[in-house]
Amino acid sequence: MVSSSRINMEAFVHWSWLAALLCLFCMGGEVRCDCTEENVQINGGYYTLTKKLDQGSKLVYHCPEGYYPHPHFYRACQPSGTWDPEPAAQQQCKLVQCPNPTVIKNGFVTPHLERYFVSNVTTYACHAGYALRGSSSRTCLPNGKWSGRTPICSHDSGNTCADPGVPPGASRRGDTFGVDDKVKYACSGDLFLVGSSERVCQDSGYWTGTEPACYYKYTHDTALEVSEAFGGAIMDTLTKLQPPDDVQTERIIRISQNGTLNIYIAMDISPSITEDEVNMSSNAVVTLIKKITSFVVSPNYEIVFFSSKIHEVVNIVDFLDGTVTVSSVIDDLEKFQRAGHTGTNLNLVFKTFEERMAFIKQRGGDERFKEHRHVIILFTDGAYNMGGSPAPTVERIKNMVYMNQNDGSRDEFLDIYVFGIGTVLYDDDLQPLTAGTGGHHYFRLKYDTNLHETFDEIIDESKVVGLCGLHRDYELTDDRVSKQKRYPWMAFVFVQGESPKKCLGSLVAPNFVLTAAHCFQFTDLPKDVTVEIEDRPGSRVKKVKKITPHPNYNVKARVDQGVAEFYDFDIALIQLEEAVQISSQTRPICIPCTQETSNALKLSGASTCQQQEELLLKTHRERLSFLTRAAPLVQEKGVFAKLGDSRNSCISKALMAPGITATDPRLAVTDSFLCTGGINGHRDHIACKGDAGGAVFKNYEQRTIQVGLVSWGTQELCSSGGLKDSNEDSRDFHINLFRMVPFLKSILGNDDQDDYAPLKFLSD
Ligand SMILES: *[C@@H]1O[C@H](CO)[C@@H](O)[C@H](O)[C@H]1NC(C)=O
Ligand SMILES: *[C@@H]1O[C@H](CO)[C@@H](O)[C@H](O)[C@H]1NC(C)=O
Numbered sequence: 001m002v003s004s005s006r007i008n009m010e011a012f013v014h015w016s017w018l019a020a021l022l023c024l025f026c027m028g029g030e031v032r033c034d035c036t037e038e039n040v041q042i043n044g045g046y047y048t049l050t051k052k053l054d055q056g057s058k059l060v061y062h063c064p065e066g067y068y069p070h071p072h073f074y075r076a077c078q079p080s081g082t083w084d085p086e087p088a089a090q091q092q093c094k095l096v097q098c099p100n101p102t103v104i105k106n107g108f109v110t111p112h113l114e115r116y117f118v119s120n121v122t123t124y125a126c127h128a129g130y131a132l133r134g135s136s137s138r139t140c141l142p143n144g145k146w147s148g149r150t151p152i153c154s155h156d157s158g159n160t161c162a163d164p165g166v167p168p169g170a171s172r173r174g175d176t177f178g179v180d181d182k183v184k185y186a187c188s189g190d191l192f193l194v195g196s197s198e199r200v201c202q203d204s205g206y207w208t209g210t211e212p213a214c215y216y217k218y219t220h221d222t223a224l225e226v227s228e229a230f231g232g233a234i235m236d237t238l239t240k241l242q243p244p245d246d247v248q249t250e251r252i253i254r255i256s257q258n259g260t261l262n263i264y265i266a267m268d269i270s271p272s273i274t275e276d277e278v279n280m281s282s283n284a285v286v287t288l289i290k291k292i293t294s295f296v297v298s299p300n301y302e303i304v305f306f307s308s309k310i311h312e313v314v315n316i317v318d319f320l321d322g323t324v325t326v327s328s329v330i331d332d333l334e335k336f337q338r339a340g341h342t343g344t345n346l347n348l349v350f351k352t353f354e355e356r357m358a359f360i361k362q363r364g365g366d367e368r369f370k371e372h373r374h375v376i377i378l379f380t381d382g383a384y385n386m387g388g389s390p391a392p393t394v395e396r397i398k399n400m401v402y403m404n405q406n407d408g409s410r411d412e413f414l415d416i417y418v419f420g421i422g423t424v425l426y427d428d429d430l431q432p433l434t435a436g437t438g439g440h441h442y443f444r445l446k447y448d449t450n451l452h453e454t455f456d457e458i459i460d461e462s463k464v465v466g467l468c469g470l471h472r473d474y475e476l477t478d479d480r481v482s483k484q485k486r487y488p489w490m491a492f493v494f495v496q497g498e499s500p501k502k503c504l505g506s507l508v509a510p511n512f513v514l515t516a517a518h519c520f521q522f523t524d525l526p527k528d529v530t531v532e533i534e535d536r537p538g539s540r541v542k543k544v545k546k547i548t549p550h551p552n553y554n555v556k557a558r559v560d561q562g563v564a565e566f567y568d569f570d571i572a573l574i575q576l577e578e579a580v581q582i583s584s585q586t587r588p589i590c591i592p593c594t595q596e597t598s599n600a601l602k603l604s605g606a607s608t609c610q611q612q613e614e615l616l617l618k619t620h621r622e623r624l625s626f627l628t629r630a631a632p633l634v635q636e637k638g639v640f641a642k643l644g645d646s647r648n649s650c651i652s653k654a655l656m657a658p659g660i661t662a663t664d665p666r667l668a669v670t671d672s673f674l675c676t677g678g679i680n681g682h683r684d685h686i687a688c689k690g691d692a693g694g695a696v697f698k699n700y701e702q703r704t705i706q707v708g709l710v711s712w713g714t715q716e717l718c719s720s721g722g723l724k725d726s727n728e729d730s731r732d733f734h735i736n737l738f739r740m741v742p743f744l745k746s747i748l749g750n751d752d753q754d755d756y757a758p759l760k761f762l763s764d
């Protein structure tokens with residue numbers, strides 16, 4: 001027995017020695033030594049490999065919701081072809097636990113358990129003489145946190161500050177809550193603390209910092225938590241800088257010249273971050289930037305990817321100089337290719353940002369710099385291995401920004417947010433790098449958190465009702481909801497009267513839809529007309545209160561001059577019985593010559609109608625769009641409006657339309673029309689029956705502005721919607737809304753009534 005086991009042992013040693021030698025040999029010959037999938041399985045879950053079985057690959061464990069991988073979250077493939085940590089049989093998915101809630105003071109928890117697992121429900125009550133604040137019932141959630149807020153049992157002690165409580169899993173030192181009193185927190189066992197470990201009671205009656213929480217290594221922030229906390233904070237920063245709805249010119253100028261928002265973004269692309277995670281942060285940043293562009297505030301951006309080096313996407317100085325635009329930055333971000341990066345130098349990131357700030361300060365002077373707000377947003381796992389700790393650099397940045405600020409508000413001028421991404425987060429190194437007031441600045445994300453969508457929800461459009469034309473210019477999926485978010489102003493008009501008709505329209509105010517006058521007969525009554533706008537689930541059909549065609553619209557006006565049907569002034573406003581509910585799916589489009597449209601176009605100060613028109617219809621061929629009915633819901637048609645020199649030849653085709661015997665096309669196509677169609681230079685789409693009344697629009701960053709309205713065409717090439725190309729001679733004529741402003745203003749801008757809130761039109 002003894003000898004045979006010795007022989008086996010020798011054979012084993014010999015075998016592995018040989019394998020190692022072979023492996024070294026292979027490496028010398030540029031052949032990889034692979035790890036194997038032996039014994040790495042996880043009970044109850046699965047794993048993914050970041051670089052197959054190659055060295056440097058990471059084997060990451062995944063468990064169903066409410067479970068976490070134990071004892072390891074991942075293994076790394078070593079150059080020797082072995083896993084670190086070594087495979088072991090007991091790798092499994094364990095049920096998520098929540099931190100111990102029985103730490104509550106002056107109260108008790110039912111049930112009293114040794115451990116609390118996901119879905120366990122607890123209730124809280126206080127001892128006699130104490131009152132409960134916070135949640136009286138809490139559930140252990142799959143992300144390792146308790147639902148609701150920390151329950152606190154306190155009695156009125158006459159202290160300046162309220163009892164700050166003891167979060168689950170924590171212990172607190174300090175039981176007096178007078179001015180300058182301190183409380184200190186620690187987390188027990190293998191929990192670690194997120195938030196403020198020390199809080200001081202201030203004169204104001206509030207504690208400094210934010211309530212701490214105890215996290216397990218698997219505890220993470222859900223998309224909803226991130227969007228509420230970060231979204232709330234960034235909205236706050238933006239709305240602080242955004243002038244109120246009744247825009248005072250003076251304030252806009254002050255903001256554009258003095259109060260400046262600088263946003264510095266860094267994304268980790270070092271080897272410990274997977275490609276998916278790089279994509280996640282980069283897509284999230286693109287979404288965030290697009291969202292922010294819908295505000296009047298235009299921040300300056302510094303954006304970098306980093307590993308041991310900095311790859312700068314945009315230098316903030318170029319922003320200050322106006323030599324780059326948001327859209328070019330988004331292009332660059334989307335085009336970015338990660339190439340063999342090694343190491344992680346987080347300090348270099350902060351040093352780069354520090355240099356940029358110093359430059360801005362030197363160039364603009366101390367006084368101007370005082371008006372700058374700075375927001376740093378970092379995506380990383382914090383696994384830096386070069387350049388030392390960034391903490392001293394962060395301190396220097398704080399000093400630079402806080403200098404000369406009054407102590408009470410200085411924290412508002414610098415926010416540092418850290419989004420923890422990656423399989424293993426270095427929480428202790430990352431947390432101290434955050435800065436700013438108003439809640440959480442440190443977020444732990446799970447590998448599958450949809451940050452892109454989270455950031456999309458961040459800026460809650462229902463709170464920014466004033467923003468006409470705000471939309472999402474991408475479609476996650478080609479479904480109805482995505483279409484509504486892209487064209488939140490679209491409306492479908494149905495006329496039942498003597499000659500039933502289907503038209504399109506656009507929501508131009510919460511209770512007004514703009515469409516074509518020719519959709520109606522004189523005999524049509526409001527009850528014969530319905531408008532479909534899906535502003536909330538189950539509510540699509542809207543009742544009509546009043547239809548007002550343009551007073552000058554008269555289809556027979558030029559019969560004598562050889563124009564059987566004359567469509568000048570072919571617009572009508574439909575007033576709805578009730579205002580629609582504004583949301584990301586339902587929102588008015590911007591129309592010419594309103595103050596809101598000037599804001600959307602970022603025309604600061606006293607702008608004019610003419611400035612708007614020059615910006616929107618400036619070249620001799622202007623790219624415009626309109627919608628057509630097609631599954632799902634609508635499709636967008638692309639056309640070029642022929643302006644200036646190109647206009648005459650475009651409108652000459654009007655003479656080929658049936659019913660026109662006149663020889664001068666301008667008799668049918670007055671200056672009120674935009675002309676599209678043809679195949680010269682670009683094969684335009686052509687309007688179909690049923691497209692009439694729809695908006696002819698143009699996007700300006702995240703905002704949509706209606707410049708025209710589909711009216712009539714020379715040929716009927718399609719009878720029921722859909723994408724259809726123009727032929728050489730077919731032309732469409734759209735009412736140019738810039739020519740219809742007095743009519744729009746007389747109704748939409750009428751402040752002599754109490755029925756609806758009037759739009760603010762420019763004075764000239
Ligand atoms: C708590 O959750 C565990 C795991 O699901 C379950 O076995 C236990 O019965 C629950 N206890 C209570 C009191 O709900
Ligand atoms: C803005 O900056 C200018 C100098 O550039 C200064 O004259 C003005 O007072 C500043 N405005 C405010 C409101 O601080």
Ligand SMILES: *[C@@H]1O[C@H](CO)[C@@H](O)[C@H](O)[C@H]1NC(C)=O
Nearest residue numbers: 274275276277278279280334
């Ligand atoms: C990352 O995004 C790029 C472009 O969006 C895409 O080509 C690439 O496949 C993505 N990579 C992963 C791992 O999803």
